[in-house]
Amino acid sequence: MTATHTYDVAVSWIGDRGTGTSGYRAYDRAHDVDAPGRPTIAGSADPAFRGDPARWNPEQLLVASVSQCHLLWYLHLCSAAGVVVTAYADAAVGTMVETADGGGHFTEVLLRPRVTVSEPGMVAAAVALHAAAHEKCFIANSVNFPVRHAPTVTAGA
Structure with a gap:
């Protein structure tokens, strides 16, 4: 459906x-x-x-949207796979290039999530689930530039 x-x-x-x-x-x-x-x-x-640096700009919001969508799919897929995530923080970065005519476009967004899982035996699955989250992400599937991932996954103490 x-x-x-x-x-x-x-x-x-x-x-x-x-x-x-x-x-x-x-x-x-x-x-x-x-x-x-x-x-x-x-x-x-x-x-x-000429924008106000104290306010959000559309470029930041686009990068945030990509990061948020990935996060939400990732947590869902981890939960369904029995991978217990106890912490997740992403330091995402988007790259935009201006063109000679004053326009521009994003050339990529790089997601750099730092994930903590509850057990060492979950690390490999937690790393692999980033690819599945990317395939499901509504926002990543809607943009015309690459969204790359460089996750770091560790097991909690």
Whole structure:
């Protein structure tokens, strides 16, 4: 059985300094991202593009989405396989290249999860399940750039 899901998000620009977009430097890139029942995400452009460094930018949110999706599939698959994960932290990094015309694109996202499992006998399976999580990840299956994985898995004391 297949299902279709929709995701409602509202993005509101709040960066009008009084003259709108009358010039490239005349407006802030500040915006709010909202969804029903969720806290507001304070967004902006990357500071390289005149954004506010205190706000999330779309590039960071894309990398975070890839990392979150992988995490959630990975935990599910570990649970189903009897691999007991006791800690998981990812230091994901995305690489984006600007093009001569001012556009750009991501060339890759590298996930670097550090996973702890409860027993040494689970380490090999825990490493292997990253590939299965990648195959299932909705976000990784939706992007047009490679998502690579460099996991570290250790057994807890």
